[in-house]
Amino acid sequence: MSDVQxxxxxxxxxGWTSHDCVARVRRLLHLKRVGHAGTLDPAATGVLPVAxxxxxxxxxxxSSEKAYRAVIRFGVTTAxxxxEGEVLTERSPSDLTRERVEAVLPEFLGKIEQKPPHYSAIHVGGKRLYERARRGEVVxxxxxxxxxxxxxxxxxxxGKFPELEVAIACGTGTYIRSIARDWGEKVETGATLAGLVRTRSSGFSLENSVAIADLETQVKAGSFVPCDPSAALMHLDAIGLPGEEGKRWCQGQRIPVSGTVDTVLRVYDxxxxxxxxxxxxxxxKTVLAPQVVLHGF
Incomplete structure (x- = not known):
């Protein structure tokens, strides 16, 4: 299936890393070029767009939009x-009520300042945070x-350790683990993320996703068909090019057009x-320059 795109x-x-998923897809489809958008933690499940x-x-x-279904457990904090991490504190918040928890919800809406978890993949001082945390470094x-x-x-x-289930829609770089931790701090009980499902990412939704086992079945049956490349790009405006212009554009030439400079467009023949x-x-002149050409003439 080397011609798949x-x-x-x-x-x-x-329990799978995003890298594990890419490796399995690469082997199943016999493809060298496989990548993914929006890393998911091993403990999380749900939508992982794979190119x-x-x-x-x-x-x-x-697009950078994402949506999650998360479970936050109060009374527990972890590393x-x-x-998945070492329990740092554990104390049953017997007096915690739903009303008290919901009262701080507006503080997590809109643009917020967030500190990523110590065990995360972002770089600080040239090293990933989780690498430094595993070495016991205080960063x-x-x-x-x-x-x-x-x-x-x-x-x-x-219950002994009450749980709140929430639906979250957010932009890129948002750590749901940090929201859980900070929510616990605001109600003064501590909290940790107890479950996470990504329900939407980059235009793909959970209800239309394919499990690894189903993918294996489709590949063996010869029935696997990938999503059209443009399906994930519907947030971008589109432009059509007539025959000769489309041919020249696919050959790397810039085509005179009208429009706002620096606008990214889907291009069709x-x-x-x-x-x-x-x-x-x-x-x-204002021109349409090729950025990625998928089809030639």
């Missing part, structure tokens, strides 16, 4: 801010601005075939 909407299983073949060049143009983790577009309470489970990604640039 497009996207796979994979439902990442629990196949030349579509790997489109990963940089995917990793989820249940001051810098805060950064992230954006949460929506936050909805789905359920409340009282006159028959509606997706050709690739172009960017409007300014020179002697």
């Amino acid at each position: 497009g996207f796979l909407n994979l439902d990442k299983p629990k 196949l073949g030349r579509a790997t060049r489109l990963l940089q143009f995917l 990793t801010d989820d249940l 001051e983790v810098p805060t950064r601005t992230v954006e949460v577009f929506g936050l909805e309470v789905l359920g409340w489970r009282p 006159e028959e509606g075939q997706f050709l690739g990604i172009g960017r409007i640039m300014e020179g002697e």
Whole structure:
């Protein structure tokens, strides 16, 4: 299947790293060029967009929107801010109520300052935080601005260690583990992330995702068909090029167009075939320059 190109909407299983998923897909499809968008922690499940073949060049143009279903457990804190890490504190918050927990919800909406977990893949001082944490290094983790577009309470489970289930829509770089940790700090009980499912990422949704086992079945049956490369790019505006212009564009030439400079567009030929990604640039004239060409003439 070396000629495969497009996207796979994979439902990442629990316990697998995103790299594990890419390696399995590469072996199943006999492809060298396989990549993914939006890393998921091993303990998390859900949507992992996987690019196949030349579509790997489109990963940089995917939308950054993501959505999750998360379970936050109060009364427990851990080194990793989820249940995978060493328990640091454990005290049953017997007086914690749903009303008290929901009262701080607005503080996590909009643009917020967030400190990533000590066990995360971001670089500080040239090394990934989780590498430094494993060595026992004490590192001051810098805060950064992230954006949460929506936050909805789905359920409340009282008990010795009560749990809140929430739906979260957010932008790139948002750590749900950090939201869980910070929520616990705001209600003064401590908290950690007890479960996480990514329900949407870069235009792909969980209900249309494919499990690893189902992918294996489809490949063996010869019925696997990847998502069209342009399916993940519908957030971008589109432009159509008539025959000769489309041919010249695919050959690397810049085509005079009108439009706003630096706008990224999906490019189609006159028959509606997706050709690739172009960017409007300014020179002697405003032109559409090829960024990624997927089809030639």
